Amino acid sequence: MSLNKQSGNMYPFVTHTRNPIRDHCPHQCTHCYMKKFRVGNLRLEEKEFTTNLGNSNLIFIGSSTDIWATEVLSEWIRKLLEYTENYNNTYLFQTKNPIERLSLYVTGY
Numbered sequence: 001m002s003l004n005k006q007s008g009n010m011y012p013f014v015t016h017t018r019n020p021i022r023d024h025c026p027h028q029c030t031h032c033y034m035k036k037f038r039v040g041n042l043r044l045e046e047k048e049f050t051t052n053l054g055n056s057n058l059i060f061i062g063s064s065t066d067i068w069a070t071e072v073l074s075e076w077i078r079k080l081l082e083y084t085e086n087y088n089n090t091y092l093f094q095t096k097n098p099i100e101r102l103s104l105y106v107t108g109y
């Protein structure tokens with residue numbers, strides 16, 4: 001479905017953004033840019049797993065929610081990571097759970 005060309009100015013080195021896990025972010029930060037959008041429940045968008053991610057891109061995955069939040073199902077994260085491994089890109093992840101969640105996947109999931 002969608003591999004979005006980067007349009008913001010937060011990370012100028014990013015070429016694309018991608019949000020297969022989307023909608024309600026559990027953190028609800030007061031400054032979040034997503035607050036201006038009406039979103040539903042946190043969910044995995046299955047259609048995202050037909051997207052050609054290309055190659056040599058720098059893709060920010062999870063630009064609209066924290067995909068490493070405690071509320072995100074482990075199987076969603078595993079599916080997302082396995083899919084991204086099929087493409088020769090560089091991926092940027094950002095989280096408020098670097099120790100509790102992200103480190104588990106970096107060390108092998």
Ligand code: SF4
Binds near residue numbers: 027
């Ligand atoms: S963690 Fe990021 S996406 Fe989630 S509410 Fe905070 S600013 Fe928004």
